[in-house]
Amino acid sequence: MPLVVQKYGGTSVGDADRIRNVARRVVATLEAGNQVAVVVSAMSGETNQLVALAREVGGEAPSAREYDVLVSTGEQKTIALLSMAIHQLGHEARSFTGAQMGMLTDGDHSRARIQSIDTEALRRVLERGEVAVIAGFQGTDEEGNITTLGRGGSDTSAMAVACALEADVCEIYTDVDGVFTTDPNVVAGAHKLERVSYEEMLELASLGAKVLQIRSVKFAMHYGIPIHVRSSFHDGEGTWVVREEDVMERLVVSGVTYNRNEAKVRVLGVKDSPGVAATLFGPLSASGIVVDMIVQNLSQDGTTDMTFTVPRDQYAQALALMEEKAPAVGALRVEGDQDIAKVSVVGLGMKDHAGVAARMFEVLAAEGINIQLITTSEIKISVVIEEKYAELAVRALHSAFVEQGAAEPQAET
Amino acid sequence: MPLVVQKYGGTSVGDADRIRNVARRVVATLEAGNQVAVVVSAMSGETNQLVALAREVGGEAPSAREYDVLVSTGEQKTIALLSMAIHQLGHEARSFTGAQMGMLTDGDHSRARIQSIDTEALRRVLERGEVAVIAGFQGTDEEGNITTLGRGGSDTSAMAVACALEADVCEIYTDVDGVFTTDPNVVAGAHKLERVSYEEMLELASLGAKVLQIRSVKFAMHYGIPIHVRSSFHDGEGTWVVREEDVMERLVVSGVTYNRNEAKVRVLGVKDSPGVAATLFGPLSASGIVVDMIVQNLSQDGTTDMTFTVPRDQYAQALALMEEKAPAVGALRVEGDQDIAKVSVVGLGMKDHAGVAARMFEVLAAEGINIQLITTSEIKISVVIEEKYAELAVRALHSAFVEQGAAEPQAET
Numbered sequence: 001m002p003l004v005v006q007k008y009g010g011t012s013v014g015d016a017d018r019i020r021n022v023a024r025r026v027v028a029t030l031e032a033g034n035q036v037a038v039v040v041s042a043m044s045g046e047t048n049q050l051v052a053l054a055r056e057v058g059g060e061a062p063s064a065r066e067y068d069v070l071v072s073t074g075e076q077k078t079i080a081l082l083s084m085a086i087h088q089l090g091h092e093a094r095s096f097t098g099a100q101m102g103m104l105t106d107g108d109h110s111r112a113r114i115q116s117i118d119t120e121a122l123r124r125v126l127e128r129g130e131v132a133v134i135a136g137f138q139g140t141d142e143e144g145n146i147t148t149l150g151r152g153g154s155d156t157s158a159m160a161v162a163c164a165l166e167a168d169v170c171e172i173y174t175d176v177d178g179v180f181t182t183d184p185n186v187v188a189g190a191h192k193l194e195r196v197s198y199e200e201m202l203e204l205a206s207l208g209a210k211v212l213q214i215r216s217v218k219f220a221m222h223y224g225i226p227i228h229v230r231s232s233f234h235d236g237e238g239t240w241v242v243r244e245e246d247v248m249e250r251l252v253v254s255g256v257t258y259n260r261n262e263a264k265v266r267v268l269g270v271k272d273s274p275g276v277a278a279t280l281f282g283p284l285s286a287s288g289i290v291v292d293m294i295v296q297n298l299s300q301d302g303t304t305d306m307t308f309t310v311p312r313d314q315y316a317q318a319l320a321l322m323e324e325k326a327p328a329v330g331a332l333r334v335e336g337d338q339d340i341a342k343v344s345v346v347g348l349g350m351k352d353h354a355g356v357a358a359r360m361f362e363v364l365a366a367e368g369i370n371i372q373l374i375t376t377s378e379i380k381i382s383v384v385i386e387e388k389y390a391e392l393a394v395r396a397l398h399s400a401f402v403e404q405g406a407a408e409p410q411a412e413t
Numbered sequence: 414m415p416l417v418v419q420k421y422g423g424t425s426v427g428d429a430d431r432i433r434n435v436a437r438r439v440v441a442t443l444e445a446g447n448q449v450a451v452v453v454s455a456m457s458g459e460t461n462q463l464v465a466l467a468r469e470v471g472g473e474a475p476s477a478r479e480y481d482v483l484v485s486t487g488e489q490k491t492i493a494l495l496s497m498a499i500h501q502l503g504h505e506a507r508s509f510t511g512a513q514m515g516m517l518t519d520g521d522h523s524r525a526r527i528q529s530i531d532t533e534a535l536r537r538v539l540e541r542g543e544v545a546v547i548a549g550f551q552g553t554d555e556e557g558n559i560t561t562l563g564r565g566g567s568d569t570s571a572m573a574v575a576c577a578l579e580a581d582v583c584e585i586y587t588d589v590d591g592v593f594t595t596d597p598n599v600v601a602g603a604h605k606l607e608r609v610s611y612e613e614m615l616e617l618a619s620l621g622a623k624v625l626q627i628r629s630v631k632f633a634m635h636y637g638i639p640i641h642v643r644s645s646f647h648d649g650e651g652t653w654v655v656r657e658e659d660v661m662e663r664l665v666v667s668g669v670t671y672n673r674n675e676a677k678v679r680v681l682g683v684k685d686s687p688g689v690a691a692t693l694f695g696p697l698s699a700s701g702i703v704v705d706m707i708v709q710n711l712s713q714d715g716t717t718d719m720t721f722t723v724p725r726d727q728y729a730q731a732l733a734l735m736e737e738k739a740p741a742v743g744a745l746r747v748e749g750d751q752d753i754a755k756v757s758v759v760g761l762g763m764k765d766h767a768g769v770a771a772r773m774f775e776v777l778a779a780e781g782i783n784i785q786l787i788t789t790s791e792i793k794i795s796v797v798i799e800e801k802y803a804e805l806a807v808r809a810l811h812s813a814f815v816e817q818g819a820a821e822p823q824a825e826t
Contacts, residue, residue, distance in 0.1 A: 016469040050490070056429040058497030066500075069508050070493035073486035077463070080483035084471030087479075095482050099512065100557055144513055 003035045003126065005167045007136065007158035010044035011175050012232040013078050019043075022232070023085035025173075026131055030091060037122060037132040037165065039158035040082055042074025050074055064109035068138075068148045072098065075135035075154070083133045092130035096122070098138035098146065103157070105139035105147045112139060112147035114156065117164040126165075134161060155216035163223040170225050172212060173232035178239030179204060179212075181402045182256040186391050189403050194237075196254055197244040201227075203346040203380045204255050217241065244348060252349035252356060253401035258394050260341040260387055262292060263315035264372070266307045267322055269332030272298060276329045280306060283321050289314045293342070293375045293382065303330075307373060309384065312338055340372065341390035344382040345397055356401075357381050363400045369393055416448045416539065418580040420549065420571035423457035424588050425645040426491050435586075435645070436498035439544055443504060450535060450545040450578060452571035453495055455487025463487060477522035481551075481561045485511065488548035488567070496546045505543035509535070511559065514545075516552035516570070518560045525552060525560035527569065530577040539578075547574060568629035576636040583638050585625060586645035591652030592617060594815045595669040599804050602816050607650070609667055610657040614640075616759040616793045617668050630654065657761060665762035665769060666814035671807050673754040673800055675705060676728035677785070679720045680735055682745030685711060689742045693719060696734050702727045706755070706788045706795065716745075720786060722797065725751060753785065754803035757795040758810055769814075770794050776813045782806055 006026065013019050022038075030036050042050075050071045054062045079095035086093035102118025125132045136154025139147050149156050155172060162170035177192050179201065184190040196204070198221035205214050212229060220227050220241070230238025270276055277296075284291055294308045310318045315338055322334045350356050357374075360381055364371060369392065373384035385393055419439065426432050435451075443449050455463075463484045467475045492508035499506035515531025538545045549567025552560050562569050568585060575583035590605050592614065597603040609617070611634035618627050625642060633640050633654070643651025683689055690709075697704055707721045723731045728751055735747045763769050770787075773794055777784060782805065786797035798806055 016466065019470055053429065053490075053494060054497065057432055057494045057501075059501055062497045063500050066493040066496040066508055069496075069510070070490055073489045076486045076489070077466075077483055080479040081466060081470045083479040083482075084467065084475045087476050088470075088472055095479055097482070097559075146510075 001033060001035055002168045003037070003165055004029055004169055004171060005037045005039065005158055005162040005165065006171045006173060007039045007154060008041065008173045008232060009154065009175075010041040010047070012173050013040055013082065014044040016081075019078070019081050020085050020088075022173075023082060023089055025232070026082075026086060026093075027089045027091050030129075030131060035126040035129075037126060037134060037161055037167070038082065039134045039136045039154055039161055040075060040078045041136050041154040042071075043078055046074040046077070047071055065145055068109045068146045072135070072138040072146050072148055075137050079133045079135045083131075086131055086133070092128070093133050094125050094130055095133045095135070097135050099140045099144070101132075101134055101161075103139035103160075105141055105149070107141040107143070107145065107147065109145075110148055111150040112141070114139060114149070114160045117160060119164050122161070122165065152213040155213040156219065159216040159219040159225065159227075162225045163219055166223075167225060169228055170220060171228045171230060173230060175232065177231045177236065178229050179241070179255070181254065182394055182398045183258070186258075187256075187395050187398045189398060191402075193239050193254055195240045195242055195247050195249075197247045197348050198241055199244060199379055200247075200254050200346055200348055201241045203344070203377070204257060212241070247348060250349045251347050251402075252353045253345045253347035253397075254349075255346045256343070256394050256398045256402065257346065258341055258343045258390050260390055261312050262309040262340060262342055262384075263312045263318075263338040264307060264309050264336065264340050264384060265315070265318050265322055266305060266335040266337075267326060267329070267331045268305050268335065269303045269330070270306050271330040272302055272304045276304075277306070279329050280322065280325055281308075283325060284310075284318060287317060287321060289318050289321075293373060293384065295373050295375065303332075309340070309342065309373075339387040340384050341387045341393075342382055342384050343390065343393045343397065344380055345401055346380045347401075348379055350379050350381075359400065360397065363396050364393060367392055367396050414446060414448055415581045416450070416578055417442055417582055417584060418450045418452065418571055418575040418578065419584045419586060420452045420567060421454065421586045421645060422567065422588075423454040423460070425586050426453055426495065427457040429494075432491070432494050433498050433501075436495060436502055438586075438645070439495075439499060439506075440502045440504050443542075443544060448539040448542075450539060450547060450574055450580070451495065452547045452549045452567055452574055453488060453491045454549050454567040455484075456491055459487040459490070460484055478558055481522045481559045485548070485551040485559050485561055488550050492546045492548045496544075499544055499546070505541070506546050507538050507543055508546045508548070510548050511551035512553045512557070514547055514574075516573075518552035518554055518562070520554040520556070520558065520560065522558075523561055524563040525554070527552060527562070527573045530573060532577050535574070535578065565626045568626040569632065572629040572632040572638065572640075575638045576632055579636075580638060582641050583633060584641045584643060586643060588645065590644045590649065591642050592654070592668070594667065595807055595811045596671070599671075600669075600808050600811045602811060604815075606652045606667055608653045608655055608660050608662075610660045610761050611654055612657060612792055613667050613759055613761055614654045616757070616790070617670060625654070660761060663762045664760050664815075665766045666758045666760035666810075667762075668759045669756070669807050669811045669815065670759065671754055671756045671803050673803055674725050675722040675753060675755055675797075676725045676731075676749065676751040677720060677722050677753050677797060678728070678731050678735055679718060679748040679750075680739060680742070680744045681718050681748065682716045682743070683719050684743040685715050685717045689717075690719070692742050693735065693738055694721075696738060697723075697731060700730060700734060702731050702734075706786060706797065708786050708788065716743075722753070722755065722786075752800040753797050754800045754806075755795055755797050756803065756806045756810065757793055758814055759793045760814075761792055763792050763794070772813065773810065776809050777806060780805055780809050 105112035518525035
């Protein structure tokens with residue numbers, strides 16, 4: 001009998017009606033002849049309320065251990081309510097907290113990593129034809145302390161459960177129809193992808209597509225569990241995330257993403273000698289600043305310019321740190337710019353299809369958009385441009401690669 | 414080093430400010446040189462919200478197992494927040510859910526009985542000078558299912574923890590100053606008792622004093638743990654509940670209580686033969702109707718009248734049942750009356766002080782109050798009267814026995 005793991009986010013279980021709706025969907029899957037394990041988040045708004053309470057009572061840095069004890073109550077509420085709703089539809093269901101399902105993690109509170117899952121109790125319930133209703137986001141460490149996986153951790157929980165149970169599919173229910181070629185709010189021609197590879201999904205997620213947590217995609221990729229990202233509001237197919245060899249049509253470009261939440265820092269006239277990068281990036285890392293792109297150019301006079309991007313809310317801190325460290329690397333000065341956007345094209349087909357970068361630069365040039373930085377990977381090209389051109393760039397690239405370009409790879413490969 | 418167990422109810426931890434207030438009190442007790450274990454309820458209002466959600470999703474009779482999973486989140490929130498608040502005052506604290514503290518119960522969900530407590534983890538924390546912050550009201554059964562002890566169960570949890578740790582005192586913090594001689598809203602001269610025996614407290618609690626759960630008093634009595642009922646709003650002494658031999662001044666009457674939440678049912682002209690009582694009270698018990706007083710009088714013609722009281726909300730059901738069973742015991746007819754009140758005087762000194770009953774009847778007669786039923790125990794006399802005289806009776810009895818009578822026992826003993 002096929003085993004389906006379903007994950008419902010906070011919006012899908014946001015109130016009593018929606019919980020009943022999820023119960024109906026779970027029961028339909030069960031009645032279609034599947035074993036069903038369901039992983040749920042806290043009801044939307046709940047976690048924010050709990051976090052606000054923690055701040056109010058525990059100050060800016062409440063105890064990490066107690067913070068996890070507090071916020072884990074959110075998912076515990078949902079599992080009890082969803083189990084009740086399933087009972088109301090005449091089926092058996094049994095809830096599992098992180099501790100009860102043997103979700104063992106390390107002791108790194110609020111961002112714990114899953115170490116193992118004891119699937120025995122889950123399997124017993126599933127084999128009796130009951131629904132296992134599992135609290136996402138939480139586990140316990142070896143000493144029995146409650147831990148949480150960090151925000152969005154319910155995706156990771158679902159994927160870990162799917163892998164441990166060797167599920168046939170992990171369905172991620174969300175408030176969109178699937179993974180889109182780009183943001184439909186920006187480009188009218190954006191359309192849902194039927195299939196993407198894990199690798200493409202990783203690039204799309206990390207670039208801001210926000211449908212799936214990166215960690216959960218890595219899990220599924222490692223164990224080869226197919227993911228089905230679909231809408232919790234209707235029964236239509238969503239997007240399947242599968243192994244590269246299972247993606248039938250290898251699109252040159254499967255998606256165009258953008259991120260306007262970064263800022264750029266440039267350190268000019270740095271001595272070109274060993275250890276310079278470490279001197280600059282060591283302190284950034286120590287301060288918890290997440291550096292995204294890094295570009296270094298050698299100039300003619302033997303000095304170099306070091307440019308990188310950081311999340312906009314860490315920009316001021318990064319700039320101050322660089323100004324402090326600049327003298328140590330002989331830098332002339334430090335510049336920064338917040339009015340930037342990063343635009344990327346992602347596609348498996350790039351691997352064996354030259355000319356994508358050149359085409360991308362042409363398209364942007366035709367719109368009069370200047371490129372400030374460029375980075376590339378095997379299946380992605382990203383550029384930094386002036387922020388005000390973000391939508392224009394996305395529309396132009398989507399039009400060139402996705403709307404017109406869909407037929408091209410077949411012609412050229 | 415003395416070990417103090419403190420219990421704070423829902424009102425005492427009702428918001429962030431009150432939780433901080435509790436933290437200050439806990440820390441003061443710690444800094445005075447005690448080991449401190451704190452048992453807390455859910456924030457006031459929280460449990461009602463959760464119960465409403467359960468009804469909305471799970472209908473009238475939601476799964477008992479899942480109900481406990483749901484409502485136990487209330488106390489879990491409080492333990493995390495109180496621990497954070499104690500940290501903010503510079504002390505260490507560690508929260509314990511029912512499962513984490515090894516509170517083993519039977520599997521009778523929503524009214525589980527405590528079987529044992531594994532005190533090892535608690536003792537380790539206390540011996541390090543940290544505060545153990547314990548979720549009241551909850552435990553786990555042998556299979557790891559979450560259970561709850563029923564409403565008011567936090568008192569029972571506190572007392573069970575105090576007994577298991579052999580605490581020097583169990584302090585119950587509440588929104589009143591202690592146990593009063595009678596309801597201060599009815600009698601201006603009501604005053605706080607300094608000490609009462611467990612036995613008196615049991616009678617006072619069961620008669621509606623509502624300060625302490627009966628089960629928790631029984632626990633403390635069995636293990637001989639002193640209880641200190643006191644206000645969470647100031648530092649003044651409250652009422653100590655102790656062993657009979659530790660009550661220095663054995664008052665003839667320590668308190669006057671009343672209950673207007675009962676109704677009276679009378680079955681007239683019953684055959685006076687074996688098995689009659691069983692025929693009448695068996696069906697009541699089977700229907701979950703809690704009978705309080707039972708009085709039977711033999712009349713001259715060999716028949717008898719059977720009168721009893723039940724909670725007012727079970728009155729209609731009880732009356733209907735009696736009308737159904739009346740023919741089987743040859744009864745002439747069934748009567749009922751909801752407009753009654755039960756008034757009781759309670760006191761250890763009654764044991765060796767005759768004449769309390771006679772005096773009580775005199776006092777009531779002097780006010781023109783007719784007595785409908787009388788029952789007595791070693792340390793309590795209860796009468797049923799017409800409801801409209803309830804306050805008058807309480808005032809008269811309090812005046813005669815508590816205000817004027819305080820000196821009497823010494824004179825007569």
